[in-house]
Amino acid sequence: MRVATWNVNSVKTRLPRLLDWLAGTAPDVVCLQETKCPDGAFPVAEVGELGYTVASHSDGRWNGVAILSRVGLSDVTVGFPGQPGFPEPEARAISATCAGLRIWSVYVPNGRSPDDPHYTYKLAWFAALRDALAVELAGGQPATGGGLPLAVCGDFNVAPTDADVWDPAVFTYSTHVTPAERAALAALRDLGLTDVVPTPMKGPHPFTYWDYRAGMFHQNKGMRIDLVYASAPFAGAVRAAYVDREARKGKGPSDHAPIVVDVDLPPTAAE
DNA sequence: ATGCCCTAGCTCCTAGGA
Numbered sequence: 001m002r003v004a005t006w007n008v009n010s011v012k013t014r015l016p017r018l019l020d021w022l023a024g025t026a027p028d029v030v031c032l033q034e035t036k037c038p039d040g041a042f043p044v045a046e047v048g049e050l051g052y053t054v055a056s057h058s059d060g061r062w063n064g065v066a067i068l069s070r071v072g073l074s075d076v077t078v079g080f081p082g083q084p085g086f087p088e089p090e091a092r093a094i095s096a097t098c099a100g101l102r103i104w105s106v107y108v109p110n111g112r113s114p115d116d117p118h119y120t121y122k123l124a125w126f127a128a129l130r131d132a133l134a135v136e137l138a139g140g141q142p143a144t145g146g147g148l149p150l151a152v153c154g155d156f157n158v159a160p161t162d163a164d165v166w167d168p169a170v171f172t173y174s175t176h177v178t179p180a181e182r183a184a185l186a187a188l189r190d191l192g193l194t195d196v197v198p199t200p201m202k203g204p205h206p207f208t209y210w211d212y213r214a215g216m217f218h219q220n221k222g223m224r225i226d227l228v229y230a231s232a233p234f235a236g237a238v239r240a241a242y243v244d245r246e247a248r249k250g251k252g253p254s255d256h257a258p259i260v261v262d263v264d265l266p267p268t269a270a271e
Numbered sequence: 272a273t274g275c276c277c278t279a280g281c282t283c284c285t286a287g288g289a
Contacts (some may be wrong), residue, residue: 009288010278034288036279061279062287110289157289176289211289212276219275223289249273255288 001071001099001265005031005153006109006247006258007209007226011066012037014254015046021247022050025260028071029098031105031153035064046164057094062089065107065154070101080132084124086117097148100266101234102136106154111175114264119175122157126184134191137231149233149265152193155209155225155256158185160195163205164224166216176225194235196228198259199242206243209256217248226268230262237265 004027008014011032022030035042040055050060051070057078058064067073075097083089086109095104111122129152133259139147159179162168171177177251200206207222216222231236241261248257 013278034278110287112287112289171289174289209289215273215275216273218273225289245273253273255277
C-alpha cells in the first residue's frame with residue numbers, strides 16, 4: 001500500500017504534472033492540499049481515468065483539500081468537530097477510510113506572523129485537531145473509522161526542529177518555528193502519533209517546501225513542513241518513506257514536493 | 272543541472288502564501 005501527500009498549489013494549474021506523477025508513482029491513496037478548486041470543478045474525470053475516486057472539500061479561491069484513492073473511499077468526513085474558523089470554518093481538513101486505513105488530509109493555517117490573529121487561529125486549529133484525533137484514536141467514532149490504523153498527512157505549516165529549516169536564524173521572528181507551534185505538534189505526538197520522517201533523496205534534510213523566489217530550490221534552502229503523523233499500527237508497518245524532490249523540478253512545479261510512504265498495511269488478504 | 276515568485280479572481284491589481 002502506497003500513501004502520498006502533496007500540497008499542489010492549485011490542482012487545476014498542476015493537473016498535467018499531477019496526472020504524470022500519479023501514473024509514474026502509482027500511489028494507492030493521495031492526500032492533496034491547496035487544491036484552490038471548487039468541488040464542482042475538481043478534475044474527477046481526469047484522475048478517474050487513472051483509477052482514482054475523489055473526495056474533495058474546497059472554499060473556492062483559497063485552501064482546499066482532497067483525498068484520491070484507488071483502493072476504496074468511504075466514510076468521508078469534511079472538517080472535524082470543534083474546528084475553528086477565521087472567522088468562518090475553512091476547507092482545511094478531510095478524512096476517509098481507504099482499504100481499512102483512516103486517512104486525513106490537512107492544510108493547517110499559515111499563521112502569517114506571531115503577532116497576527118491568524119497565528120492565534122493556527123494554534124486554536126491545532127488544539128481542536130488534537131481533540132478530534134483523540135476521539136478517533138480512542139475508537140470513539142467507529143462509524144467514521146475510529147480505531148483503524150490512521151495517518152494524518154498534509155501541510156502542517158510547522159518545521160518540527162531547527163534542522164527542518166535551511167537557516168534557523170532567518171526564522172527567528174517568524175511563524176513555523178515558534179515554541180507554541182512546535183508544542184502543538186508535540187501534543188499530536190502525545191496522542192501516540194509518530195512523525196514518519198521521509199528520506200531526503202538528496203542532501204541531509206528531508207525538506208518538502210522551497211520558496212519559488214531567489215533560486216531557493218536550486219540552493220536547497222527549504223523547510224520540512226509537510227508531515228505524515230501516523231498511529232502506532234500504521235507507523236509500525238511503514239516500510240519506506242521519501243520526499244519526491246523530482247516533482248519540484250522543471251517548469252511549472254508546486255512549491256512543495258510530495259511525500260511517498262510505503263506501508264505493509266492492510267494485509268494482502270484484505271485487498 | 273533543478274536555474275532565480277506564483278495563484279485565482281470581484282483579473283490588468285490584490286490578497287495570500289511561509
